[in-house]
Amino acid sequence: MMQTVLAVTAVILTLAAAGAIIRIARGPSLLDRVLASDVLLAILGAALCIDMAVNRHLNNLMLLVALSVVGFIGSVTVARFVADRREQTHES
Amino acid sequence: MSPEVSVADNVIDTVSAVFMVVGALMSLAAAVGLLRFPDLLSRMHAATKPQVLGLFLLLAAIGLQMRTWWVWPVLLVAWIFQLLTVPVSAHMVGRSGYRTKHMHRELLRSDDLEAVVQKAAQSSRDGAAPQAPSPKSPADGGTPQ
Numbered sequence: 001m002m003q004t005v006l007a008v009t010a011v012i013l014t015l016a017a018a019g020a021i022i023r024i025a026r027g028p029s030l031l032d033r034v035l036a037s038d039v040l041l042a043i044l045g046a047a048l049c050i051d052m053a054v055n056r057h058l059n060n061l062m063l064l065v066a067l068s069v070v071g072f073i074g075s076v077t078v079a080r081f082v083a084d085r086r087e088q089t090h091e092s
Numbered sequence: 093m094s095p096e097v098s099v100a101d102n103v104i105d106t107v108s109a110v111f112m113v114v115g116a117l118m119s120l121a122a123a124v125g126l127l128r129f130p131d132l133l134s135r136m137h138a139a140t141k142p143q144v145l146g147l148f149l150l151l152a153a154i155g156l157q158m159r160t161w162w163v164w165p166v167l168l169v170a171w172i173f174q175l176l177t178v179p180v181s182a183h184m185v186g187r188s189g190y191r192t193k194h195m196h197r198e199l200l201r202s203d204d205l206e207a208v209v210q211k212a213a214q215s216s217r218d219g220a221a222p223q224a225p226s227p228k229s230p231a232d233g234g235t236p237q
Contacts (some may be wrong), residue, residue, distance in 0.1 A: 017125025049150035079184035
């Protein structure tokens with residue numbers, strides 16, 4: 001049964017990652033791309049979780065926490081960057 | 093192994109399989125929402141599903157599959173960490189999206205921030221008007237775009 005679940009979730013996560021990558025490529029603004037890359041990071045974390053659950057190990061748990069830290073720092077940094085740049089172009 | 097233990101094993105396996113499939117479907121729902129929703133704020137609504145509920149379901153599936161009690165605090169710490177960081181980054185993205193007007197204002201049913209922004213601009217204009225001779229500079233500094 002676990003192999004069936006692994007196949008089903010692999011197909012679902014592949015479709016989800018494809019949708020997020022399409023939104024990264026097509027996104028009209030930078031913030032849409034940031035949001036879509038955050039979703040892509042969440043999908044990668046979901047893949048790590050499913051690997052741990054199906055194979056019954058905990059090797060990726062620290063990697064999962066590090067992944068959420070990277071997503072947090074990345075989206076906060078880019079959001080600050082967008083706000084600052086737009087304000088400067090408004091003032092000039 | 094007694095049959096009761098095997099039945100319980102099957103039940104736990106089934107529950108964790110359902111958790112895994114539903115958690116993966118959360119990611120698919122986020123991707124569909126990213127592709128179909130019209131503007132940034134509604135896409136943010138869709139994007140939070142795999143980050144909180146999807147991660148919770150998948151971590152619960154790990155805890156059920158490991159069959160031990162000591163992993164649950166570790167998984168809870170991982171989930172709480174995600175719960176602490178996701179609202180902050182979503183707040184930053186939404187704030188800069190509001191400021192740079194990356195949204196369809198006609199889709200909003202009510203905008204509570206609009207009144208706050210107007211009031212802050214008004215009060216900074218009133219407070220800075222007596223001491224500043226030129227009316228332009230305090231309005232520029234106090235009006236959030």
